[in-house]
Amino acid sequence: MGERPGEPLLKVTNLTVSYGPIKAVKGVSLEVYRGEVVSLIGANGAGKSSLLRAISGLVPYGGEVAFEGGSLAGVPAHKRVGRGITHVPEGRGIFGNLSVMENLTLATWQRKDKTGIAGDLDRVFTRFPRLRERSGQPGNTLSGGEQQMLAIGRALMANNECMLLDEPSMGLSPLLVEDIFQVIREINAGGVTIVLVEQNANMAILASNRGYVMESGVIALSGSRDELSSDPRVIDAYLGV
């Protein structure tokens, strides 16, 4: 895609996020390369969601976020979607008063290609037949698992290059968690670069190429899947063996 190999798709440099006096992210740098699944693990309150919110432009931040080599400084959140970043927020962010179909349709706001949209809708419904069955139902009548499917379906409707997933397995039964991770692998196989935030560290590390471990606002560790899954500190703190 006209880019020098080795240039990251997403590059975060010395990023900080504060909520009033609370410093949630204290200088984080990371890179995500095209086609990768990068996991971001860490305890509750470590700053993972804040980091994603800064990347997608939902919160003001210090430092730098660059996408496809260009700075996103001053680019509002809704325009970052047009640039190629889709963020599936913690808690899914389903519009409970909109039908399943409307939730999916709203996610295409930035798109003009009618045939492409129709094709993607078909793909989402084929992958998640439950969403097709419930397409006319309000979002708040779906079960937790169905809502997560809808949140991911919505992200697919945006048809973007990079997807940020914030705890997609949260609150789901083990069987559904397996299902979600399978979906994530499929989406990645389709060419989408993924940043995966998880408390389910074990599965997240296994599903990723590389990963970062966050602790109270900073990156404590990083490495490839195998490095992380064999690192005694990770095993101790997150893999709970």
Added chain:
Amino acid sequence: MAYFLQQFINVLQTGSTYSLIALGYTMVYGVLSMINFAHGDIFMVGAFLFFLFVSTLKLPFVPSMLAATVLTALLGVATERFAYRPLRGAPKMSAVITALGVGVLLEHLTLAINPYPRHIPAMFEGSGTWSAGGVVISQLKAAIIVFSLLMMALLDFTINKTKLGMAIRAISWDMSVVPLMGVSVNGVIAATFAIGAGLGGIAGVLYSLAYPVINPYMGVMVGWKAFISAVIGGIGNVRGAIVGGYVLGLVETLTIVFLPATYRDVTAFSLLLILLVYRPYGLMGKPKTFKV
């Protein structure tokens, strides 16, 4: 019987005005969870702008009405941009007090320019009346009612069937997630104000055709009535606001039929107080149709 049918036509006319304006209250509440108490004055400005175009500038009816509607819509957008947006993160009470201030400002600005009541020239003198079985309806009145209903149908379609409508409803559910859909929250809120204020402007024009003497305070009582209509329908509920306007029109007309006419406003405000205490979510919706 003819008497009651005649009264029914009055219900439709009064109700149409209330409903058109109530939509502005309910839409703004839907996206910002605030009561825009300047909205009755937006309605008043619509009537005065219409006067400006049709009487001072002597433009024909249709362009005058169009221009008044567009400018009123822009006024709505401007009030949001400059008065309410800076307070978006502030407690709702600040925005509501600001809205009251904006309303008083609009009243006195209009008063400064128009120290005396203005008369909308009669434009449809040639139009006749229809009568059947003792019931008389002027064609003008019929046109006002039909046009109002048409506007409301158009709005209902916009809210329920278009992407803009989806975005407006999505904001009322959870504004924080909406940018992640690629939607500009500020843009959609501006569009919401434009539509709400534009409908208020249209109501102002139609009202001034039926009651051609206009003054800067005409929006105060009508605005309250429209607000009560929105509360009847469940504030934030678009179809509720439409129904609520006609319900209030009916309640007021029944009051006049059975009690001295001076009791009309007492009934309307009593209804408001009773609703706010016992059914703050209105007569139609279940609680929490909209996230408040």
